[in-house]
Every structure is written in structure tokens, then in C-alpha cells.
Amino acid sequence: MVRIRRTCQDQWEASPAKVTSRFRLSSILSSSNSTCYSPICGFGWRLKYTINTEKATLDLSWDPYLCHSMDLGEITVSVQILNTGSSQKYQNSYEGLRMSSGVKSLCSGYTKTQKRPIEVVLSLSFDSSIGLSFPSPQPRANNFLLEFLHASLTRPSPADTKLYLYSSRKGHQATRPKPLFVSSNTLRNF
Numbered sequence: 001m002v003r004i005r006r007t008c009q010d011q012w013e014a015s016p017a018k019v020t021s022r023f024r025l026s027s028i029l030s031s032s033n034s035t036c037y038s039p040i041c042g043f044g045w046r047l048k049y050t051i052n053t054e055k056a057t058l059d060l061s062w063d064p065y066l067c068h069s070m071d072l073g074e075i076t077v078s079v080q081i082l083n084t085g086s087s088q089k090y091q092n093s094y095e096g097l098r099m100s101s102g103v104k105s106l107c108s109g110y111t112k113t114q115k116r117p118i119e120v121v122l123s124l125s126f127d128s129s130i131g132l133s134f135p136s137p138q139p140r141a142n143n144f145l146l147e148f149l150h151a152s153l154t155r156p157s158p159a160d161t162k163l164y165l166y167s168s169r170k171g172h173q174a175t176r177p178k179p180l181f182v183s184s185n186t187l188r189n190f
């Protein structure tokens with residue numbers, strides 16, 4: 001069976017506006033010819049792929065699908081196909097496309113020579129004149145927070161320090177203490 005899946009979430013770049021999707025095609029050595037679609041990505045586009053099992057070839061197309069009626073100006077679609085573990089590679093760009101253009105063939109007759117999976121990288125770049133802007137990616141969590149999370153999942157209790165917070169005040173004196181348990185390592189790195 002042929003299967004295409006995402007290898008990671010879409011990467012959104014702010015300037016210039018660009019969306020990159022990555023896929024892995026499990027195998028094109030199937031018992032029958034087939035046409036399938038990737039998971040939906042970006043604003044709603046997807047990849048259409050057709051496998052010819054007799055020739056062990058792949059035809060790949062970009063399908064605007066849910067966003068075919070969006071007016072996002074001219075788009076540049078770039079595709080890379082990589083055979084994992086080998087130097088075999090296909091790369092091409094198509095400029096001046098529009099969402100309303102419909103399905104666009106990106107690659108026809110790509111021959112797969114090994115039984116390893118194929119990596120497909122699809123990037124859509126948008127013209128700056130339309131003013132499209134994506135939010136900047138969120139910063140990655142600090143290592144000490146990741147270590148704390150890992151410790152909380154693998155150890156009975158990662159908390160080794162007890163602090164008191166006071167939830168009310170009576171005159172000039174704090175009252176009603178509440179315990180707060182934390183990791184001393186997290187406190188040091190905070």
C-alpha cells in the first residue's frame with residue numbers, strides 16, 4: 001500500500017511570506033496503480049500523487065483544493081523530491097501560479113530506484129505586494145523546561161523544594177500560606 005504522511009507541521013515564514021510542508025511517501029512498490037492525496041496543508045492545499053506500479057514512477061501535482069477561490073496573488077510553488085539514503089533528487093519551481101489555476105503538475109514520471117521512502121518538500125511563496133504576513137514562529141522551550149517535563153514524567157516527583165505563597169493579608173501581615181512545590185534546578189535556571 002502506498003501512503004503519504006506529513007513528517008512535521010507546516011513551517012510558516014513571515015518575510016517573505018512562505019509556507020513549507022514536508023511529506024514522506026512510504027513506498028511506490030504497490031500491487032496496483034493508484035491516485036491518492038496528501039493530508040491538507042497550509043490554507044487548504046494538498047498534493048495529488050499517482051503511482052504507476054509497472055514503471056515504478058511517481059506523478060506529483062499541487063491541488064489548491066479548499067483554497068481554490070482565494071485571491072492570494074501570484075504564487076511560486078517549489079518542489080523537492082529526495083530518495084532517502086541516496087543522492088537521487090528532483091527539484092523545480094513554478095512561478096506565476098494562482099489558487100484559481102487548479103491542479104498543477106509538479107513532477108511527471110519520477111522514477112524511484114530503491115525501496116526506501118521518498119521525501120517530498122513543497123514550498124509556496126507569496127508575492128509581497130498582497131501584504132500577506134504570517135506570525136513569527138514561537139520560540140522553542142528552554143532546555144531546562146524540557147528536562148523538568150521529562151523528569152516529571154519519568155520520576156515519582158521532580159519537585160525537591162517547597163516554597164510558601166500567601167493568599168491574603170491581615171493588616172501588614174501575610175496570612176493563609178499555600179505551599180508551592182518546585183524543582184531547584186528549574187529555579188536556578190529561571
